Amino acid sequence: GKSRPTLSQQTPPCGSMSGFLTPYRAAGFVTDSTPAVVHRQGSQTFVVTSIGRSYQIYNCANLRMRFVSPQLPGRIRAMELHRDKAFVAIGGEVHVVQRAEVLGVLRGHARPVRHMVWLGELLVSVCAGRRLNAWRVLGKDAELDEPALTLQLPAELTPSVLLHPATYLNKLLIACRSGALELWNVRSGKRVYRFEGWGSAVSALEQATAVDVVAIGLESGQIFVHNLREDATLLTFTMEGGAIRTLSFRTDGVPILASASNRGHVALWQLDGAKLVSQIEYAHDGEVRTARFLAGEPVLLTTGTDNSLKMWLFDDPSGGARLLRSRSGHASAPTRVRFYSDGITSAAAGAAGAADLLSAGADRSFRRTSLWLQQQDSELTQGHVIAKARKLGRNTRPSSLKLSPMIDFDSAALREREWANCVGVHAGSGIASTWQTTRRALGKLALGSPVGEGAGDGTAVCVSRCGNFSYVGYSSGRIERYNLQSGLHRGTFGQGRGTGAGGKGSGVKGGKEEEGHRGAVRGLVIDGTQRMLVSAGHDGTVRLWSVHTREQLACMHAHSSVAKLCGSIDSALVAVACDDLKVRIFDVRAQLLVRQFEGHTRTITDLAFSPDGRLLLTSGLDGALRLHDLPTAKLIAWHSLRSPATSLSWSPRGEFLATTHAGCVAICVWANRVLFANANLDSTVTEAVPLAMPAGSIARDDDDDDDDEELDDEPAGQGPDGGAAHSLAAAAQRAAEEEAVRDKLRALARPAQLADGLTTLSGVPAARWKTLNSLDEIQLRNKPEVPVEAPPDAPFFLATRVGLEPEFSPFEAGPKKALEGEEEGDGSKKRSRLNQINSPFAEGGAGTLLEGANFLLHIRKGKEQASYAMAVEYMKSLNPPAADLQLRMLAMGDGSGLSDALGFFAVQIGSRAEYELVQAFLARFLKLHAAAIRADPELGAACAALRGEQKAAWSATEALFHEDLALLGYLTHMQS
Secondary structure (H helix, E strand, O other), X not given: OOOOOOOOOOOOOOOOOOOOEXXXXXXXXXOOOOOOEEEEEOOEEEEEEEEOXXXXXXEOOOOEEEEEOOOOOOOOOEEEEEOOEEEEEEOOEEEEEEOOEEEEEEEOOOOOEEEEEEEOOEEEEEEOOOEEEEEEOOOOOOOOOOOOEEEEOOXXXXXXXXXXXXXXXXXXXXXXXXXXXXXXXXXOOEEEEEEOOOOXXXXXXXXXXXXXXXXXXXXXXXXXXXXXXXXXXXXXXXXXXXXXXXXXXXXXXXXXXXXXXXXXXXXEEEOOOOEEEEEEOOOOOOOEEEEEEOOOOXXXXXXXXXXXXXXXXXXXXXXXXXXXXXXXXXXXXXEEEEEEOOOOHHHHOOHHHHOEEEEEEOOOOEEEEEOOOHHHOEEOEOOOHHHHHHHHOOOOOHHHHOOOOEEEEEEOOOOOOOOOOEEEEEOOOOEEEEEEOOOOEEEEEEEEOOOHHHHOOEEEEEEOOOOOEEEEEEXXXXXXXXXXXXXXXXXXXXXXXXXXXXXXOOOOOOOOOOOOOOOOEEEEEEXXXXXXXXXXXXXXXXXXXXXXXXXXXXXXXXXXXXXXXEEOOOOOEEEEEEOOOOEEEEEOOOOEEEEEEOOOOOOEEEEEEOOOOOEEEEEEOOOXXXXXXXOOOEEEEEEEOOOOEEEEEEOOOOOEEEEEEOOOOOEEEEEEHHHHOOOOOOOOOOOOEEOOOOOOOOOOOOOOOOOOHHHHOOOOOOOOOOHHHHHHHHHHHHHHHHHHHHHHHHHOOOOOOOOOOOOOOOOOOHHHHHHHOOHHHHHHHHOOOOOOOOOOOOOOOOOEEOOOOOEEOOOOOOOOOOOOOOEOOOOOEOOOHHHHHHOOOOOOOOOOOOOOOHHHHHHHHHHHHOOOHHHHHHHHHOOHHHHHHHHHHHHOOOOHHHHXXXXXXXXXXXXXXXXHHHHHHHHHHHHHHHHHHHHOHHHHHHHHHHHHHHHHHHHHHHHHHHHHHHHHHHHHOOOO
């Protein structure tokens, strides 16, 4: 088959496009700080989580993602569901979404909506300006333009939580930040009762399984089970070390109340004995935002600000819980990402071989993320950190026992099933860690320099493609080699041995130059031959080392401190990002500086060669993505991002680009438009093209308080990057540009036949025309062994005999109808429609066509217009049974249809277009009408002319076959 074009091989059409990247998805993003919604529909339970501007739905039976919503105009702050409709609060608007379609927008708030709750069939929304609107959004009387009820809450009542108590008609329980609790009648707009409070702000409310009873959680950590009707506290609990964020009652008959705190703990309280049953310490590495018991099940679902969704099963007789299943991602923004191609799927040389991403971040985790299946995402384990934290005490967070954040890593897939195949260096540590991706765990070996702390901290790492050796660079300038199978040290590069190389700027050998870097090593790359190691350092030098002798071969000067280094496996080029905001490309074989690019206005964060080594992509803190063409030394694409990219990685074949961004926990994946769509890489780029982020990749907000003034001041319905109007305008512009390019492509489209008389195939699936001449065998094979008998006809009513008591009269079953046809009055059988078509002439209807003979109509119309194009297109659209029926219909009438068909086939064979399809139709046509053609001399003469065209067409094709076979035979038997 034809190989897919590389990133730089495909020639773009003329015209200007928006760029070479298009958003694909945000991987590794499970949930943000917005509370999730548990929704039961039928016998299944679903959980809906917010991911910035989108939401995603999981099936609680297996936590598999079922749906991802389209990207909405702004960040989601609250959600509610009803059947297949989602109501999401964005700014001062509530968007009504059904599947991927926005049905409408509820507008009635001047400030951002903070809370939503169901009040019967009314949806109640409350904004930061204390305006309460009730919307009738269900049923035939749904009204989306105006709220059914409106209520302005008093200035002293700032809602923190809303709850509709069960059986309380038109009543809402509103918790105040001051600590008071008020019961309001929404329909009358009056306050029914005020509960004075408990000395602390109310942060959570939950309806109990009993009527009139609710659970109240406070910022102080206290929990009160309160009877609203009697205004009496029934039970009191205290959760130490944090404010209550959410509450949930167990509904499977066990009297348990679950409470979750802002420190990540989940406590289980026994209501009968008013005591603590168990506690899940650090259930989340951050604030717990959702805790809900599934209806009728001993399963608790929790979400947290650590970007995780977990389900806990209570099957321990002592009341404890164990983790049942979970989905998680990075808790804080990842800082480095690389595509990983394992040894099994990489053999396919397709996107499936690059379906996984390795990433590390400031949350001290090292994760493997699947590009296709979220259930395969996992964190590479670092041992029993949870058990160690429990031994050290309740105040020990498990994440604090993990290795320090990883600043660089590299991997090789060749030895992944034998020993550790990934090595990473960590901030503030001189020990390099090893990881095995197949076990998804930390390796048993740690790589340390023989000089210990004298080597400094690890700053760069590289793994040989064979998977046997790892090279680690240190802040002191040392470069060490280790064996990955044994973990033993196998030599140091440099250290004053050999003559070195010099020559400022040129990189050629000859001058005296001290071996080794005089500052931190910033990057390591090994070439495709595994014979040369390239290093770049803070001292502004790029040094070449012999892998076998560990001697310095050359030293090239970058004239500025180097921050990043990357290399191309298939070429001898390496690129360095310097502190002077310039990118320099060196040819390590010629030892020369060959290219230099400028343009970034702030620190360059990463750079990456395209898989074919012809393009270089760079990113910076200025939010720019710049694509350079190396052969022409020109900037051919320039994108601007709302959140600066901190790491870049191309998939092995260039289909996708993975990026990490400042303040974003998701790994953004982009599709390469050059391979999947129409893109023009213009060589005269003068300004940046804004690039929309993938759905769900919005930056996280560290401060998510309800009184966030920056968000309150946003216009209703607008998000952080311009709102709905900007998004719609950008989408319209992209659609117009793509339509313009499609028009130009249609004008440049290749003709169906490159030259007259050239044998050309139709492109119709082979199964379609092959099946056409096997229909008789297929019908014979599918014919039932026992004929189907028609059931006897039942009378319309049951007859009765006349008498004092009515009795049913037996009846004779009607005559059995023959399957082959019914006898008419003259003794002849009615012929089926198919048998009529088999006859070359229809009795008593000469010259008339059977209704539906479209193929014959197209042939005759084409004969009049001297073009059979419509007939050919209709022929290509027919499936085998329909084609057989149309060919049979050619014999209807006076037989002139057969003559017209023979003329059609003669013209088509002469043109040699749609060759195999015409041959299949002709074979079926002759098989059906051979007897009629032999009986008519005129048809016989037309058939003889057709035979001449067929022979001429095949002779030309056969001559080409013989020529190719002769040449192949000659080359096969040549002796070297």
